[in-house]
Amino acid sequence: MEGIIINELSLNGQFSDSLDFWKNGMPSFHKAFQDTLSFGIKYLFKRGDFYGAKATPNKTLHELLIAPETRIIDEARRYKSTLARAINDPFWDDESQQDSNAHYLVDKKDVSGSSVAEAATRSDCLLSFIKSQYEKHPIVVTKGNETIEVGNIWKEKQLYSILFERGELSLEKYITIRFTEGKLNFKYIDSSNGFSLIDNENQNEFIDSFRKFEELDWSKIATDKGLDYKSYKKNNKSKDYFSQELWKKGIMKFRITKRNRCFGYVEDGTFYVLRFDLDHELSDVG
Numbered sequence: 001m002e003g004i005i006i007n008e009l010s011l012n013g014q015f016s017d018s019l020d021f022w023k024n025g026m027p028s029f030h031k032a033f034q035d036t037l038s039f040g041i042k043y044l045f046k047r048g049d050f051y052g053a054k055a056t057p058n059k060t061l062h063e064l065l066i067a068p069e070t071r072i073i074d075e076a077r078r079y080k081s082t083l084a085r086a087i088n089d090p091f092w093d094d095e096s097q098q099d100s101n102a103h104y105l106v107d108k109k110d111v112s113g114s115s116v117a118e119a120a121t122r123s124d125c126l127l128s129f130i131k132s133q134y135e136k137h138p139i140v141v142t143k144g145n146e147t148i149e150v151g152n153i154w155k156e157k158q159l160y161s162i163l164f165e166r167g168e169l170s171l172e173k174y175i176t177i178r179f180t181e182g183k184l185n186f187k188y189i190d191s192s193n194g195f196s197l198i199d200n201e202n203q204n205e206f207i208d209s210f211r212k213f214e215e216l217d218w219s220k221i222a223t224d225k226g227l228d229y230k231s232y233k234k235n236n237k238s239k240d241y242f243s244q245e246l247w248k249k250g251i252m253k254f255r256i257t258k259r260n261r262c263f264g265y266v267e268d269g270t271f272y273v274l275r276f277d278l279d280h281e282l283s284d285v286g
Contacts, residue, residue: 001151001168004036005119006046006086009111010128010154011053011061018064021055022075028130030082031156036127039159044085045092045124047115055129061087097121105142107133116141116150125151125162137162171195171203175210182214186273188264193275202260202278209256213271221254228255232263237285246274253283 015021036044051062059067065083070076096118103110104117111117119126120141128134137158138149151162160177163169169177172195176186189195198206213221221229232238232251242251242263249265251274256262261277277283 001041001123001125001163001166003043003045003122003124004041004127004153004159005092005115005122005124006044006050007115007119007126007128007134007152008047008050008053009114009116010126010132010134011055012132013054013057014129014131015056017056018059018067018069018076019073021059021064022070022073022079025055025129025131026075026079026083028155029086029127030079032127032153032158033082033086035153035156035159039163043090044127045090045115045118046086047118048091048093050091051087092118092122099143102143106139111141119150120148125153125159128152128154130154171198175207179210179214183218183269183271184210184214184273185270189273190275193277194273197276197278202257205257205260206276209254209262213254218269226255229253232282235285238282241282242274253277 015025033044052060055061055064061083064070065080065087070080092115098104098112098117098121102112104112104114104120106116116126116139118124119139120143126134126139134152135154137152139152141148141150151166153159153162157178160169160174164171164174175195180186186194209227212224213227216224216227221227230253232253234247234251239247246265249267251263251265252271253261253263256276259278259280261280261283262273263275263277263282264271264273266272275282
């Protein structure tokens with residue numbers, strides 16, 4: 001994916017006032033925007049008149065950016081540089097690639113000439129604001145008899161899921177980016193008993209289990225029957241699977257599937273993944 005296109009159709013005056021926009025609308029947009037920069041997306045296109053999109057019933061993005069209240073709203077001071085960058089060039093309509101003779105539809109509504117249609121034409125991904133009909137992925141665009149699925153992000157880390165779906169991000173990198181900084185951390189995983197064990201048949205099971213682990217709080221993790229989170233016991237058969245230093249930290253495990261397990265230890269509220277077990281080699285002895 002070379003570029004991202006900001007979706008002006010995701011703004012329709014849905015934020016009640018300036019405070020609502022800066023406090024509730026901009027944080028998720030900013031985080032998704034930062035993901036594009038971190039990944040090294042080559043360009044961030046928008047329509048030339050994006051600055052005039054209505055974010056509140058009576059204020060455009062440009063008006064919100066220059067309004068006096070930006071000096072007193074903490075979130076405005078924090079995010080106004082992001083918004084300024086979002087409304088400035090480059091503009092895709094300087095060299096639009098849409099078919100001027102075609103009609104582009106979303107849910108039977110004509111979106112020809114919009115960023116949604118342009119993203120469909122360029123095979124780019126959309127960046128949308130929350131509280132709109134565009135809080136969904138993918139956006140399905142029809143052009144005559146052709147159906148085009150357009151990637152769409154509106155919050156943090158969604159970009160990486162789309163890149164993984166497209167085959168532009170490896171499983172290891174996707175999981176590491178998607179789940180690190182939460183309850184899971186993969187920096188100490190054993191290279192021989194880690195991501196190399198995950199294949200196309202079981203990858204969704206691992207992702208779903210990691211997602212569940214991430215979403216639950218620790219009290220629910222401890223009692224969830226599906227995860228079956230518990231300590232791993234040290235004995236004569238299991239002692240050689242981990243170093244003495246790691247055993248002192250307390251080895252824990254949780255279930256990925258009936259066969260597959262994930263092993264690691266907890267420190268400061270983070271589960272550090274050490275290895276996987278796909279055939280009960282470890283699980284049956286500890």
